[in-house]
Amino acid sequence: MTAVAYVVAVWLLLIxxxxxxxxxxxxxxxxxxxxxxxxxxxxxxxVGYRDGADAPIFADxxxxxxxxxPIVQALTLTDVVVEATVVALLxxxxxxxxxxxxxxxxxxxxxxHG
Amino acid sequence: MSPRGxxxxxxxxxxxxxxxxxxxxxxxxxxxxxxxxxxxxLADHAVAERHTTNVVIATAFDYRALDTLGEEFLLFVAAVxxxxxxxxxxxxxxxxxxxxxxxxxxxxxxxxxxxxxxGLVGPTVVLGVYVTAHGQLTPGGGFQGGVVLAAALLAVYxxxxxxxLRHVAPVSALELSEAVGAGGFVLVGIGxxxxxxxxxxxxxxxxxxxxxxxxxxxxxxxxxxGLEVAGAFGVILTELLxxxxxxxxxxx
Amino acid sequence: xxxxxxxxAIPLLAAxxxxxxxxxxxxxxxxxxxxxxAAAVAAVSxxxxxxxxxxxxxxxxxxxxxxxxxxVGISFLVDPVSAGLVCFAAVLTVAALVFALxxxxxxxxxxYVLMLVFLAGMTGFSLAGDLFTAFVFFELMGISAYAxxxxxxxxxxxxxxxxxxxxxxxxxxxxxxFGIGLLYGRxxxxxxxxxxxxxxxxxxxxxxxxAFVLIAAxxxxxxxxxxxxxxxxxxxxxxxxxVCILLAAVMSELGLYGLARVYWAVFSGSLGPSHEExxxxxxxxxxxxxxxxxxxxxxxxxxxxxLAFATMAYVxxxxxxxxxxxxEALAGAAVFVVGDGFLKAALxxxxxxxxxxxxxxxxxxxxxxxxxxxWTGLVLVVATAAVCSLPPFGAFLxxxxxxxxxxxxxxxxxxxxxxxxxxxxxxxLLRAAARVFLGVGTRAPGGRDPGAEPEEPESEPESRxxxxxxxxxxxxxxxxxxxxxxxxxxxxxxxxxxxFIDRAGYAAVGLGGAGATDVREGHFSSYTPAAHDYxxxxxxxxxxxxxxxxxxxxxPRRLPGGRVLQRPLHTLxxxxxxxxxxxxxxxxxxxxxxxxxCALALGT
Numbered sequence: 020m021t022a023v024a025y026v027v028a029v030w031l032l033l034i035x036x037x038x039x040x041x042x043x044x045x046x047x048x049x050x051x052x053x054x055x056x057x058x059x060x061x062x063x064x065x066v067g068y069r070d071g072a073d074a075p076i077f078a079d080x081x082x083x084x085x086x087x088x089p090i091v092q093a094l095t096l097t098d099v100v101v102e103a104t105v106v107a108l109l110x111x112x113x114x115x116x117x118x119x120x121x122x123x124x125x126x127x128x129x130x131x132h133g
Numbered sequence: 134m135s136p137r138g139x140x141x142x143x144x145x146x147x148x149x150x151x152x153x154x155x156x157x158x159x160x161x162x163x164x165x166x167x168x169x170x171x172x173x174x175l176a177d178h179a180v181a182e183r184h185t186t187n188v189v190i191a192t193a194f195d196y197r198a199l200d201t202l203g204e205e206f207l208l209f210v211a212a213v214x215x216x217x218x219x220x221x222x223x224x225x226x227x228x229x230x231x232x233x234x235x236x237x238x239x240x241x242x243x244x245x246x247x248x249x250x251x252g253l254v255g256p257t258v259v260l261g262v263y264v265t266a267h268g269q270l271t272p273g274g275g276f277q278g279g280v281v282l283a284a285a286l287l288a289v290y291x292x293x294x295x296x297x298l299r300h301v302a303p304v305s306a307l308e309l310s311e312a313v314g315a316g317g318f319v320l321v322g323i324g325x326x327x328x329x330x331x332x333x334x335x336x337x338x339x340x341x342x343x344x345x346x347x348x349x350x351x352x353x354x355x356x357x358x359g360l361e362v363a364g365a366f367g368v369i370l371t372e373l374l375x376x377x378x379x380x381x382x383x384x385x
Numbered sequence: 386x387x388x389x390x391x392x393x394a395i396p397l398l399a400a401x402x403x404x405x406x407x408x409x410x411x412x413x414x415x416x417x418x419x420x421x422x423a424a425a426v427a428a429v430s431x432x433x434x435x436x437x438x439x440x441x442x443x444x445x446x447x448x449x450x451x452x453x454x455x456x457v458g459i460s461f462l463v464d465p466v467s468a469g470l471v472c473f474a475a476v477l478t479v480a481a482l483v484f485a486l487x488x489x490x491x492x493x494x495x496x497y498v499l500m501l502v503f504l505a506g507m508t509g510f511s512l513a514g515d516l517f518t519a520f521v522f523f524e525l526m527g528i529s530a531y532a533x534x535x536x537x538x539x540x541x542x543x544x545x546x547x548x549x550x551x552x553x554x555x556x557x558x559x560x561x562x563f564g565i566g567l568l569y570g571r572x573x574x575x576x577x578x579x580x581x582x583x584x585x586x587x588x589x590x591x592x593x594x595x596a597f598v599l600i601a602a603x604x605x606x607x608x609x610x611x612x613x614x615x616x617x618x619x620x621x622x623x624x625x626x627x628v629c630i631l632l633a634a635v636m637s638e639l640g641l642y643g644l645a646r647v648y649w650a651v652f653s654g655s656l657g658p659s660h661e662e663x664x665x666x667x668x669x670x671x672x673x674x675x676x677x678x679x680x681x682x683x684x685x686x687x688x689x690x691x692l693a694f695a696t697m698a699y700v701x702x703x704x705x706x707x708x709x710x711x712x713e714a715l716a717g718a719a720v721f722v723v724g725d726g727f728l729k730a731a732l733x734x735x736x737x738x739x740x741x742x743x744x745x746x747x748x749x750x751x752x753x754x755x756x757x758x759x760w761t762g763l764v765l766v767v768a769t770a771a772v773c774s775l776p777p778f779g780a781f782l783x784x785x786x787x788x789x790x791x792x793x794x795x796x797x798x799x800x801x802x803x804x805x806x807x808x809x810x811x812x813x814l815l816r817a818a819a820r821v822f823l824g825v826g827t828r829a830p831g832g833r834d835p836g837a838e839p840e841e842p843e844s845e846p847e848s849r850x851x852x853x854x855x856x857x858x859x860x861x862x863x864x865x866x867x868x869x870x871x872x873x874x875x876x877x878x879x880x881x882x883x884x885f886i887d888r889a890g891y892a893a894v895g896l897g898g899a900g901a902t903d904v905r906e907g908h909f910s911s912y913t914p915a916a917h918d919y920x921x922x923x924x925x926x927x928x929x930x931x932x933x934x935x936x937x938x939x940x941p942r943r944l945p946g947g948r949v950l951q952r953p954l955h956t957l958x959x960x961x962x963x964x965x966x967x968x969x970x971x972x973x974x975x976x977x978x979x980x981x982x983c984a985l986a987l988g989t
Binding site for chain 2: 029040069075083103110115
């Protein structure tokens, strides 16, 4: 079961990066990076998954019953925040790029080279 | 590089990366083994030690609270950075004044949209506060609750106009909330330093498991994070929405 | 011991407070508050550095001590290298903020907020004893840097530079997270010491090798090794001078620190048997980075891009020092990082002064424009000589130690690299200095492209150099000299390096509960540079001067070998296209090649 999850994680990473490499629109590029980042969530949660276990919240179940890994869930929370932060900054840059360069095509944003 | 060359270069690299990742992932133990020692330790002891039922929140806000502090400040930088990057230039400030006058005349929104938006604001705020306050008991916590609160702000924008949003949640209030939340978390940590000799040590009484005020400093930390997240997302949303108004005034 | 968390708490609290009172406070108080906060961090870390000299300190946050060799909480580990880096970063932040006092272009207080959070990120990353905490502070450092690089959004270039910076480094962090996920899956732990203990007994299999490749690649993106380096020149060219000081002198070097720390604390047990093969890969990468950086430096006309590629070339030299996987070379690399860091900062300040006075930063346009700024020119030339191993500056000492360590493991031929690369970089700097400050020699080719937007000045051109700026340059130069003259520094550095590479010792401290210490036995003698070191230094400086004279007064195409090199150099320049898709493609290809090399080296 988790083998599928790992395949999905690798696929998301590579297809997200591919989209970013061949992108012709900055917003599309940012969303592709989001897709690539979500591969890390899938990976972390898949690493923590245990067959037949419950969520690590002991409101209804007794302490000691099998649960999935709580630590990777906390890590994934942090990971989501990291992604949100980068997306916010990149979108702000996209808005400014549209204003200053008149385009959001990465091919048109060529001020720095050499 | 030409677009085709770029794509082929990437595809070559991606194939190599796929092989590497597959080789590496093959070594990860499957899902039938018991939890690792660290995770097992927390799962077994967090409830008794921290009087919380949500082990993930106990992990994030107590055992690994330093990571959460860093994460809080990541959001803080997101809001500050967005403000900095979308800072109006001298020419734009005049346009903004013209845009405000435009908005005061009102932009027509459809009735159903206004009804839906207005109807959503109240329950969303309640849900956000509930999720924030009950983080130590049920799935949720400061981060999730803060995002829900920010969604309430977005509902205000959808229901009314951009000006209504600015009235309900002026940027200065949002920035204050965000900074107070971020600073608040550090202060909780310093509280630990002062009262319990170690930074971020849980220094408040634990209360009974299952109560809202259980878990010692976890509810306080939750509150700080909720304030911070709601403020940060509010600032980011407002800054980006400002740009729409600027564009509208520039073209119309 | 309570001082340890203050290194992170002070800048963060100050940043939050500055942001909260922003509408009320005048600019001056924000400036003073931020300088005070940075200075406080420098003082605290200086005290910790002194205490950590004898024993490594460990601090468990939240009071969560390890139980039965399982780390439950997050720790900070204070040893001379990490405390030294924190102190270095804090001192440079003070210098950058002092430089920014007279900076008209800092539009609001949020600049100081971002700088303080940047410092906190660097501090937390250096001291972290937990892999995921290191990642969180690594990201904090990066994100503040993206915002600071793009700070001047009224112009076009900073938008592109910040975008390239952010996208490339974000891709690097994906790699880092995959590596962390793999390690957690195997070991069920995030604490560096505990990971090392878990991996050590077994030999390296696919998972361990791939985890190392991914984590190393993530750090190498930040360190700007080839081919992950394309973002560096774009970001440094557009960031304002106070930010460049920190980016060039500390941030990229922290990528190398991360690589070294993770290798020695986590992987040295299981990858140790194949360390000679790994040495080949890392040294090759460092050599390549240094050569590409040096070549690109010579081709630049934009002064800040020139300094950016110079930084990259020197990062290559430092990577070689780290990649030799040997204590003395590591000690030399640490001394080199600090000694050279002060010099690079001084160079950026000098260029910043020129830009402040003339509003321009292109070598072609500035021909002779620097004549009124003689003293700045003098500081720049002295710094360039120091960068070319002028004794007794710290860079000379560090370089000599690395060469000594290299010869101990039969890599003595690297001496040629440590002469050639500084000579090339020094030549480019001297040529630029001669053109700008003396107005001699042929004009630089090109200038800005016709049709490109004229670069707006960082501030209105001024008629006098502000004292705060010039004093900063001189102070940084003096610090570079002090590193070289500090008594016993090389002995302390070698002792610290031996402690750094001792994985078992690190684990004993890292999992031993609060206050655990290990006192280093054994006496390590100071390294005194020998006669051949002085000879090599003289050769380097002569080479730099000679090459500078050639490029000022002779046409490069008529030189022997000039024709042959023209096509490859032109292609190399074209590759740095400014297009973020190109950079990501190189990143993927580079990860695959680096991974393949490591697999070959370590897998058999």
